[in-house]
Amino acid sequence: DVLTDLSADCESLTLEDVLENGLVHKEYKLVVAGHSLGGGIASILAIMLRNSFPNMRCYAFSPPGGLLSKSLADYTKQFIVSVVVGKDIIPRLSMLNLEDLKRRIIRIVANCNKPKYQILLHGCWYEVFGGKPDNFPTELDGRSQEALTQPLLAEENLMAQQSPLYTSLDDNSPLGSSPQYPHLFLPGKIIHIVEENSTKGWFSSEVKYSASWSQETAFGSILISPKMITDHWPDTVLRALHSLVQTDASCISCRSQGEAF
DSSP: OHHHHHHOOOOOOOHHHHHHHSOSOTTSOOEEEEETHHHHHHHHHHHHHTTTOTTOEEEEESOOSSOBOHHHHHHHTTTEEEEEETTOSGGGOOHHHHHHHHHHHHHHHHTOOSOHHHHHHHHHHHHHHOOOGGGSOOTTTTOOHHHHTSOOHHHHHHHHTTOHHHHTTOTTSOTTSOOSSOOOBOOSEEEEEEEEEEEEOSSOEEEEEEEEEEOGGGGSSOOOOTHHHHTTSHHHHHHHHHHHHHTGGGGHHHHHHSTTO
């Protein structure tokens, strides 16, 4: 995507051109689709074309999360379907989610007595090789609430300099404090595809997926995982869709709730 964006040329295309010359065969139905940023653009284009093409459909694969207001997101459920795979970070990206992630990371690091280089090394190991973070030892275990409120030396230095990063983490401003940014959501109805199980062999591995309808609120936080980037790749999305086609029963819940679409 980055290389494509850097080497791409701009082509002007007005909405009037689409309405007048875009459809040569009037009997064809209009379907708009896109992946990642293209999924967000496809969704906005579908909203713009909705009045002229009431039977149009849009499929947004792994679209950006901070895209539409709640009322507009609800409106697009009539003609847009978003497809999200696993723990993909892009559909969970929004200013609110990033702010929440920043605050949580800083609070955990500030109250952790493990050297920061160890945190970095363990994080890199988990990112590259995976693992089960729930089984990792937690430095917060066994520490009293009073101890957790005592700042570390580095934190005291930042607080002495009145760093805005730490003043925002005052005990009087909990993680759930009033947001500074508007709530923005994924477009349309949302199909969430997740791994059911995986089988690894000597020369190949097989991953099976299942799909179900999901609510936009399910993507209200960023999940840290080795797959938060790879789940966004187009080939991963395509592989998941092919898996669902081969095991048609995995998407029965999607079909039953989406018949009207």
